[in-house]
Structure formats: structure tokens, C-alpha cells
Amino acid sequence: MSIDYDAVIPNNVDLASDKRLQRALQTWQPSFLSWWQDMGPEGFQADDVYLRTAVSTEPGGWAQFGYVKMPDYRWGIFLADAVNDRRIGFGDHMGEPVWQEVPGEYRNVLQRIIVTQADTEPASVEQQRHLGATAPSLYDLRNLFQVNVEEGRHLWAMVYLLHGFFGRDGRDEADALLERRAGDVDNPRILDAFNQACPDWLTFFCFTTFTDRDGKYQLAALAESAFDPLSRTCRFMLTEEAHHLSVGEDGVKRVLLRAVELEREAPDGDVRAVGGIDLATIQKYVTYWFSYSLDLFGSEISSNAADFFASGVKGRYREDHEWTDHVALDTVERLPVMEDGRLVYREVPTRNAMNELLRAAYVQDSERVLKRWNRALEEAGTDFRLSLPSTRFFRRQGIYAGQHFDREGQPISAAAWEAQRDSWLPTAEDRAYVASLMHAVTEPGKMAHWIAPPSRGIDKQPVEFEYVRKA
Numbered sequence: 001m002s003i004d005y006d007a008v009i010p011n012n013v014d015l016a017s018d019k020r021l022q023r024a025l026q027t028w029q030p031s032f033l034s035w036w037q038d039m040g041p042e043g044f045q046a047d048d049v050y051l052r053t054a055v056s057t058e059p060g061g062w063a064q065f066g067y068v069k070m071p072d073y074r075w076g077i078f079l080a081d082a083v084n085d086r087r088i089g090f091g092d093h094m095g096e097p098v099w100q101e102v103p104g105e106y107r108n109v110l111q112r113i114i115v116t117q118a119d120t121e122p123a124s125v126e127q128q129r130h131l132g133a134t135a136p137s138l139y140d141l142r143n144l145f146q147v148n149v150e151e152g153r154h155l156w157a158m159v160y161l162l163h164g165f166f167g168r169d170g171r172d173e174a175d176a177l178l179e180r181r182a183g184d185v186d187n188p189r190i191l192d193a194f195n196q197a198c199p200d201w202l203t204f205f206c207f208t209t210f211t212d213r214d215g216k217y218q219l220a221a222l223a224e225s226a227f228d229p230l231s232r233t234c235r236f237m238l239t240e241e242a243h244h245l246s247v248g249e250d251g252v253k254r255v256l257l258r259a260v261e262l263e264r265e266a267p268d269g270d271v272r273a274v275g276g277i278d279l280a281t282i283q284k285y286v287t288y289w290f291s292y293s294l295d296l297f298g299s300e301i302s303s304n305a306a307d308f309f310a311s312g313v314k315g316r317y318r319e320d321h322e323w324t325d326h327v328a329l330d331t332v333e334r335l336p337v338m339e340d341g342r343l344v345y346r347e348v349p350t351r352n353a354m355n356e357l358l359r360a361a362y363v364q365d366s367e368r369v370l371k372r373w374n375r376a377l378e379e380a381g382t383d384f385r386l387s388l389p390s391t392r393f394f395r396r397q398g399i400y401a402g403q404h405f406d407r408e409g410q411p412i413s414a415a416a417w418e419a420q421r422d423s424w425l426p427t428a429e430d431r432a433y434v435a436s437l438m439h440a441v442t443e444p445g446k447m448a449h450w451i452a453p454p455s456r457g458i459d460k461q462p463v464e465f466e467y468v469r470k471a
């Protein structure tokens with residue numbers, strides 16, 4: 001169905017035919033806009049930003065580019081087209097028709113999953129709200145704002161489900177989404193990674209590479225859901241998410257390439273002496289955000305995850321393509337667990353290991369990113385290579401939390417951990433150094449000293465294009 005842009009809330013769900021829902025969402029809309037003014041990008045609300053807006057939900061060619069003031073962005077409700085006669089693809093209800101309404105027995109579970117996903121969307125906007133003040137170029141500034149407005153739209157996507165299918169409770173949850181704040185002591189966001197500070201652009205690029213990539217995997221698992229409106233919402237969100245991932249991956253790559261260049265120019269190869277971010281520091285940021293993002297998948301062994309799969313609310317990554325046994329009742333996964341201070345392999349029923357299977361798909365995908373970065377390093381003529389730590393390293397959630405592992409995942413003592421921590425993870429000094437480099441570059445086509453230019457612009461525009469025009 002095509003998108004109705006004449007409506008107060010743009011949508012392709014025929015909102016006009018459901019007056020009660022339309023009224024409820026139109027009541028929520030001013031609260032969203034005032035949250036955006038309070039917590040969205042600071043200092044740029046009056047500027048013209050070269051943004052893409054969804055004009056259809058057809059795969060390919062759904063985006064239209066043009067200058068928009070962010071508060072005028074047409075946030076709305078866009079679902080991917082319904083699949084004819086779609087059937088539940090896994091779990092205990094495999095083969096039954098998908099649900100167009102929420103079954104009573106899964107109402108709480110579905111609501112909790114949707115609220116948890118929804119909460120991450122405004123959280124990242126809040127985490128990133130000061131970054132505009134130090135953007136390394138207008139090109140990067142525009143990409144930041146594109147990510148921000150789309151996270152705002154993802155919030156709309158989830159709030160539509162809460163308002164449309166969960167009655168009074170859903171409306172209350174939608175209100176609460178605008179009340180929690182990333183990093184707030186009294187009323188924080190739900191997941192820990194979304195309460196972490198995002199004070200500099202290296203963090204932003206790592207966050208969009210690794211934390212937005214968690215989003216990709218969660219959305220893909222929910223796109224398999226038996227609850228069809230959730231599936232259709234997530235399928236369209238994934239098309240927007242792909243851009244966020246490329247902003248992150250390409251951003252890190254440009255910092256790497258610049259580091260290699262500066263290493264050559266610097267006496268003794270000391271990149272910091274010539275105002276760049278050195279490769280070792282980039283590695284530490286990569287390690288930190290990869291590890292932090294692993295926590296978002298939940299515990300390796302989880303009865304909740306088993307219930308989600310059994311009931312059909314959440315599947316695996318590409319359930320249809322990557323798996324043949326969609327019931328997963330008689331199989332096991334072998335997981336390394338800690339027993340008496342040693343790692344031993346234990347068999348866990350596959351359904352209880354669903355979080356770990358999704359995490360494993362994410363790790364594989366992250367390894368592919370590392371490969372591409374390392375190829376770029378190789379082409380730039382350096383021997384330095386980036387790597388990812390073990391999934392047991394520096395975890396705060398799941399079965400490895402509260403214990404110490406080295407980067408390769410071997411158990412070590414607390415003292416050994418302390419002794420090596422600063423060589424693995426960013427130190428206060430590293431962070432202060434990176435922060436000291438953050439200054440806005442606002443001349444079209446110019447880049448901050450510590451980052452290489454992108455290889456091409458947005459929407460076939462040149463890199464020198466004025467992607468953000470000051471009011």
C-alpha cells in the first residue's frame with residue numbers, strides 16, 4: 001500500500017479508517033515532537049539537512065532525498081507489504097496462519113519485547129544529541145542526523161504497535177518511552193549499552209557498527225515473528241538500519257586510513273604527535289563496543305528465549321534460509337561454561353540457546369566487517385590488523401558476567417585482568433585524547449584532520465556538497 005503523506009501522521013496502514021487509533025496517535029505526536037526538541041540533536045533544529053524520506057515500502061527506490069528541517073521530518077508508520085497466506089515458520093505453532101491480533105496468552109511477552117526494542121530507539125538519539133557540535137564534516141553531520149531521524153521513526157514503528165494492539169497498557173508504555181532518559185540515574189533506558197555516553201565520533205562510528213548491528217539481528221529475529229504486524233514493521237525497519245551500519249563501518253574505515261597516512265608522516269610514526277587517532281586506540285574502541293553489544297543478546301542459556309521461540313514470537317536469523325529444523329525440540333548446542341574455575345563444554349537444549357545462536361550470527365557478521373577493515377589496512381600498506389575479542393571477554397550480562405577472561409577468552413585472575421585492562425580497553429587518557437580532537441568542521445568538503453574523506457557523497461552528490469545548510 002502506498003504511503004499517505006497528506007495525513008497528519010504519514011502511514012501506509014490506512015490509519016484514517018481507525019479513528020480511535022488515529023486519535024490516540026495524534027495525541028502522542030505532540031509529546032514525541034517536544035521530546036525531539038528537548039532530546040534530539042542540539043543546536044541544529046532550524047537548519048536544512050539533506051535527508052532521505054521513505055516514499056514507499058517497495059524494496060529498492062523507497063527513498064527520496066531533499067533538504068528538510070529535522071522537526072519537519074515526516075515521521076510515520078510504514079509496514080512492509082503483507083505476505084499472502086503467511087504461515088508461522090517455527091516453534092510449536094509451525095504451519096498455522098500468522099496472527100493479525102495478539103493472542104491473550106502471549107500478550108505480556110510480546111509487549112515486553114516490543115517495549116524493549118522501542119526503548120533503544122529514542123535512547124540512541126539521546127546518546128548522540130551533542131555530537132553535532134563536533135562533526136568532522138558536513139557529510140558526517142548529515143549522516144548523524146539521518147540516523148537520528150530514522151531512530152525517531154523506529155520509535156514511531158514500535159509505538160504504532162503498542163497503541164494499536166495493547167490497549168491502555170500499550171498507551172502507558174508509549175508515554176513511558178518519552179520519559180526515560182539515556183544515562184539518567186533515576187529513570188534510565190532499559191538496556192545498559194543505551195545508557196553509555198557517546199561523547200566523540202570514534203564512539204559514534206563504533207556504536208553504529210556494533211550496537212546498531214545488534215538492532216539488525218533483533219529486528220531480523222522479530223521479522224520472523226508469528227505476530228504479523230511486528231514482522232512487517234521490522235522488515236521495513238531493516239531497510240533503514242542498513243544505512244546506520246554503513247555509516248559506522250565506513251566511519252571507522254576512514255579513521256583507520258587516516259591513521260595509516262599520519263603514521264607515515266609522523267616522526268617515529270607517532271600518530272598522536274601529529275593529531276591523529278592511532279590504530280591501537282581504534283582497536284580498543286572496537287573491542288569495547290563489540291563486547292558491550294554482545295550483552296544485548298541476553299543470556300547464553302535462557303528459558304525466556306526458549307519460550308519466545310516455542311510460542312512463535314521470536315525466531316532465529318533468517319529462520320527460513322539458514323535452518324532446516326524449525327522446531328528445534330530434540331537437538332542440543334554445545335556451549336563453553338565455567339565450572340570450578342575451568343571452561344568445560346555442556347550440552348544445552350537448542351531452544352534454551354536461542355540467544356546464543358542469534359549472537360553467533362551477529363559475531364560472524366562482525367567478523368566480516370573486520371575482514372573488510374583489514375583488507376583496507378592491507379591495501380593501505382600497513383601490517384596492523386584489527387581483531388575481535390572472545391565473546392567471553394568483558395561481559396556484564398549472561399553466563400560469563402562477573403568473571404575475568406583475557407581477550408582470547410581464557411579465564412584469568414582479577415589481578416591479571418587489572419594488570420592488562422588498559423592495554424585492551426580505552427583508558428580515561430585515551431578518551432580524553434580522542435575528545436581533545438573533536439572540533440566541528442563546517443566548510444563543505446573539508447574533513448577534520450583525524451579522518452579521511454569518504455570515497456563518495458550521498459545520493460550521487462559530490463563530497464563537497466553542502467549537506468547541512470545553517471539557518
Ligand SMILES: [Fe+2]
Pocket residue numbers: 121150151154215241
Ligand atoms: Fe533503530
Ligand SMILES: [Fe+2]
Pocket residue numbers: 151212215241244
Ligand atoms: Fe539504527
